[in-house]
Amino acid sequence: RGGGYLVSSPALSFRNYFGEKVALYFAWLGWYTYILLLAAVPGIFLFLYGIFHFNSSQVSKEICEANTTIMCPLCDQKCPFWQLSDTCTYAKVTHLFDNEGTVFFAVYMALWATVFLELWKRKRAKVVSGWELYRWDDDEVRIIPASDLEELALQLINDPNYKxxxxxxxxxxxxxxxxxxxxxIAVLIGIAHALVIYRVMATVIFTKSDSEFLRERADTLAVVTGAVLHYVTIVIMTKVNRRVALLLCDLEEPRTFCEREKIFTVKFFTFQFFTYFSSLIYVAFFLGRINGRPGNYVRVAGKWRLEECHPSGCITDLFIQMVIIMGLKQTLSNFVEYLSPPYNRTDQGHRLSAGEEEPGQEEWLRNYQLNDVNIFSLFDEFLEMMIQYSFTTIFVAAFPLAPLLAFFNNCIEIPLDNYKMVWLQRRMVPRRANDIGIWLQVLEAIGILAVIGNGLVIAITSDFIPMQVYKYAYSPCVLQNRTDIDCLTGYINNSLSVFHINQWGMGFDGQCTYQDYRNSDDYSYSVQFWHVFAARLAFLILFEHVALCIKLIAAWYVPDISLTVKNKHLEEKY
Known part of the structure; x- marks a missing residue:
């Protein structure tokens, strides 16, 4: 824009106009979007596998045919007993993304995150080598980074008396x-607990409603409205987190802008991470596991019972949370972000148009009327992508279509960011850089959390491990040596425990079932519970060790810097 400046390379064009720091952002974003295709395709195949087996899952069949299985009420007052077959559709939907391929997809995504980082390091080395900045800020040979020295020089130029x-x-x-x-962080976790209390209360309210539609879908509606409320808290707490992070930066009194930027990035991203994922962590790893049993429920304020998982698992609740939060984040937030600048620009233009313009200053005035930028304008763009990358990797086992959603979002994000920076905002002050800075360490930390998170989702949230324990230890294929039936036949009845209704003091006898592994006489944990617990723990340890080993092998196998770049600099030194 302006002057008719044309170059052949987009990266070089951004570098010459905005500086290396902005150019590296677009180089990284473009590379990340390109590599997302390698994550989106397996996620699509996993989802299609679930669709093709939508009606053939043995577990779903048993739930749909359980017309005589009476489940215990979901609340204490005016909540009826219900049939397990009422949740037939819920069980089928769960199988879409909680099936036999989920484990392999989770391992693949751990490998993908590592390969993506290694390939980006190679891409970055090639780009900055063309800019002759490859060794500009090498911490291995400098005690003081070159960025600090450059900032010190600018301070002296602007103020010769600078101390x-x-x-x-x-x-x-x-x-x-x-x-x-x-x-x-404790405050943010407390907000997540408040969301839990809301879902508990919402379930009770919907269950007691006069509307049959609300009563039948009380649990799902509580999860959906809770996710929307979670997004609202994210919008509010983002502003609070920014102010708190800036305040803490001021307390540390950083020497330079680069040091301040690093400190602010670590703190603000940490706060944002807990804001986005505290509630998801509860749904994934605690929902339905600390609620107690009939006759001895854990209650909030001694009144409301905690939520329970569906007999086919809690992974659908996690899926719903991720779809709503990630969907709203990538649609509504972007809509507000790109809708507001033109209005601001127009208002500012009206205010300034009243003044007199001198000849030849029209272009200067038009540039001045653009929206102002601050030192953290590029930071906001990076932060948005880091949150998206967290959704794409950490809980991807529960939402295999997350990489596809992120890919489509970025295909729109790149031209919109380009348009915003060129036409809606004043130009950022160009800053020299040869890497994305502290964000690379953030990406590496997210990669490690992705291994831990996906391992926990499969071991704890999913019913994959209980199914395998039943299949190889308690199924008819093992106990009766049968080969003519599916080895998961009878899994649902095996995963349910019996409660004697007369212990509630209601004045009548009978039994109802609930999901747990407990003895029917004293309600203590059965032997199978400990078998499942040991299998979950063993799988978690094995999965994380295997995934981390694969990450280390991939990091060793793919060099950070291509031989072409290394040999080029070796020849220059020679």
């Missing part, structure tokens, strides 16, 4: 900042 700020460190100050960070 040097030396490196300082205070253990007391660091301890205070650490305690404040932990306090903020």
């Amino acid at each position: 040097l700020r030396k490196y300082q460190h205070s253990y007391a100050g660091s301890t205070a900042v650490l305690l404040l960070v932990l306090l903020m």
